[in-house]
Amino acid sequence: MAALVLALTLTGCSGGVERREVVVTGSTTLLPITEVSGEMYAEHNEGVSILVSGMGSSAGIESVSTGSSDIGTSSRELKDAEFELGLEDTPVAYDAIAVIVHPDNPVSELSTMEVRAIFSGVITNWQEVGGPDLPIGLVNRDEASGTREAFSKIIMDDAQFDRGAVVLPGTGQVRSVIADIKGAVGYISLGFVTDDVKAVSIDGVEASEESVVAGTYPVQRVLHFFTKGEVSDVAADYIEYVLSPDVQDTIVREAGFIPITAKDGSGE
């Protein structure tokens, strides 16, 4: 019943190959890639529309598995339960998560353990990590965020986030609040780090594209496209387009992600 209802909710439920519509649902992290590449793809291919919505990775995985969407985008790996859905994985980019602080904050290096202690509320003053006597202002993402999920998995391990952290549902907000407030700390995708904030090194490794591709930067993840079963021609063509240099070297880079093709490139 629920599945039927869900299937009715979106247009992409008929499964025919003639469709000129690709429904892409999922992680907000991937929106910069999917929205822009979708627009460009539609521009090049008359009559095709790529319908993109960002509802979180979980929703993306759920909707591609119920057939509501052609492509589910996710900024996290599949959970155990989701492996049974029989989804096909196409990695499209790297995303590294930077821990950011106010530019004037003298602290510029933290260990994974320190970051964990800060975000779980054990360390509450910068003094405790070698900074000034300044209370730490925690900025967290909402639980729908794939970034939070990744950060939680990579950094937090079993520790719980401090419940008193400010929860903001958008990367830009996190960045602008931290740019504004001296004692604040938060995390955003490396691609969104600007000069307004400072990304600290983690475990001695600078948060940079090189360290990500090299695999040394600890807080990183892979962004995925998930599909299920037979994919319509348009959708398959669109995925191919996303993996092409046209997208990887322009859109993905402009969005601050690291192209999935960068690794092979650096190997050559």
Add this chain to the structure above:
Amino acid sequence: MSEPLKTEKAASSSGLKMMSRATYFREAALKNIFLLCAVLAVAAVGLIFVFTMARGWEVVKDPGLAAFLGGTEWSSSLGRFGILPLINGTIAVTLGALLLGAPLAIGTAVFLSEIASPRMRSIVRPAVEMLAGVPSVVFGFFGLVMIRPVVAELTGGMGFGTLTASVILAVMIVPTIATLTEDALGSVPPGIREASYAMGATTWQTIYKVLLPAAKIGIIDATILGMGRAIGETMAVVMVAGNAPQFFKGLGAPIATITSQIVIDMSYATGTHKTALFGLAIILFLISMGLVALVRALSRLNTKKA
């Protein structure tokens, strides 16, 4: 002595027409169509209740009524859906809004009804009305970019939290309370005012000792409805409250309300989590219905007394 006279008249008019069946049916049908439309309003409320209920009642099974209503932790990753921190947040934010907003609104209403010159009134009243029309996202946006940094300075925190949310909500409930209070003051018979002035009372004494007591129930109604608005307000709160489902820790500390938690969670909730969100909606629905019932009971009391 007169007697009823023969009806020799018939030439000029052909007697009374029976109501034609067509007319009768048309009028009756129309009446029933109107009734149907009116009943739709009832049906709408019923439908809302039934559907939120249908989606949310299972909170009594999982996480269980006690864990839902009595739980002190709201965390979807841990599968804990206790609403006490959210209720606590809603109360904190609403109280703050009432403390700031109600005096301002009632003062504005008194100003409009008793003091302002027609010219002043023609400026203030439209302002109040337009304030009511400003979309809540715009208020939220304004709070985010203007009020939050100020509060951050004041409290030394990040500016997301109870105080910022209260300030924004206070502004948002001003029109509701002010308009209804002005109505209440307007329905105080003018004779009472004149009598008070005639006895040598100052304007303020007349307002304080005569008008406000006379309009008391109306003002309470207004405040209750303003409170309802504050409890139900969503977008503006999400944008400035900080959305941390924790118990009140100070004016500058982030907090989450019932409504803000729904918005934050709705985009990704599944299973029990989603059920719990609909459970929150049921609670909001019951609160607003309870407040309406309270206001109606109060006004009935008022008419009885009068």
Add this chain to the structure above:
Amino acid sequence: MTPLSGAARPEALEGAAKFTVRDLDFYYGDFHALTGMNIDVRENSVTAFIGPSGCGKSTFLRCLNRMNDLIPGTRIDGTITLDGEDIYGPGVDPVDLRRRVGMIFQQPNPFPMSIYDNVAFGPRLHGIKKKEELDQIVEQALMRANLWKEVKDIMERGGLTLSGGQQQRLCIARVLAVQPDVLLMDEPCSAIDPTSVQKVEDLMAELKSSVTIIIVTHNMQQAARVSDETAFFLQERQGEPAELIEFGRTAEIFTSPHDRRTEDYITGRFG
């Protein structure tokens, strides 16, 4: 021939009875407003209802075209016949009744539309659509209401732009346009200026050759001036139903009333 009960025993008069009211009692919910009304209203005459405020004159008047039907919870006992037919009989269409028994109210109540549309409203309601026909009806009605000269060049102006007295005559024209047999006038002159009162009174004298007129008035001089017959209503005690005390030729009521209470009222002992 039913013998009359109650106080109202009109003298035998010439002419056919337009309205015949027998043993009428009227209730607003639990409140018994009128009791034991018996009256014959003669065709092509002017009948005046007088009495102190709140004595049920207007309520009674509104029984005659079933306007009281519009107030929920009202109830009526007894019979009222118009040309011998029971107007409260089963299946009688109050809408058609009201077309035949027109009504003028205390407050002039032109509709918020042009003068022409005000007068044409009734005929249009009853299915007349042709422009020439409507023009003719409107002109005639306005002429009969002595308003034609004043408004013939401003027919498209709003009815509400006229003076109070003109508005009242417009309302009369509006009623005349549906060619009623009877005209009920509920204190038609109490809200207009004295010059206009004169015009409306003259109008009544002209109209009565073709229309039966019943007028409720507070003004005894007016009743004496315009009416052929007069009925005196009185509610003797608060909370009790009002009664029809006396009904007869106007000249007689005003010069030699049979009832003490009528005399008291006319000589000014009641409000």
Add this chain to the structure above:
Amino acid sequence: MGKRWANRIALGVLWLCGITTVLVLGAVILYVFVRGIGQITPEFILTRPYGVNAEGGIGPTIVATIYVTGLAMLITTPIAVLAAVYLAEYAVQGRLVNAIRFAADTLASVPSIVMGLFGFAFFVEAMGLGFSVLSGALALSFLMLPIVMRATEEAIRAVPRFIRWGSYGLGASKWQTVSRIVLPSALPRILTGLILAMGRAVGETAVVIFTMGQAINMPFTPLDSGRSMTVHLYTLAMEGINMDAAYGTALLLMVMILFFNLSARWLTARNRKVKE
């Protein structure tokens, strides 16, 4: 002496209240105006957002907003007006009327987020309309119903009784009286109510976000999804990615709301003049 001073101070405070209210509105409008006016170009209004930072215009969100509001209006108006006609002209005080009024009051005070969740559960999922303009419009119509109903009922009640009597006295039937005299007389006030309800719908976020969806899309059929201006503003502000566009969107929203408000005021003023 003390009495005079108390009076002066108290009146001063009341003045302050009145002025504060105006200033708050002024501050909101001015701030949004100053920061947003630079954004408003034909391109901003007409084109669609593109790119990582949602640059470009907000065209589709304007279309979606107007579309969903207009559709909601079409759904609400007949029902609300006829319901008000029933309450004002036909209803006899009693339990049913009491229930209807209680329901209307409750409907008016149901938080919009509840309306949003309900709309999602009922229109989007159970009725299978999906995230669409139609779902959004239906959910919005629930929100507007009590507003329009109340405005219409008050408008109808404000039509003087004696004007009705005039019509009945001419042998008009109830429906003829209502349709030819009462409703036309009440029309300006009904329109005012409708306009204010539309303003409310345009500014609504929590309802449409869960019923019309959030994807930026130019809707054509009522079954297409779309993102309203309010949702766009919310997203921009919360994502913090393109604050300039956020200011521009906020300004356009305010302009639309002000337009609705001012036209309602104008209508009321004009109506008053005609009556005098």
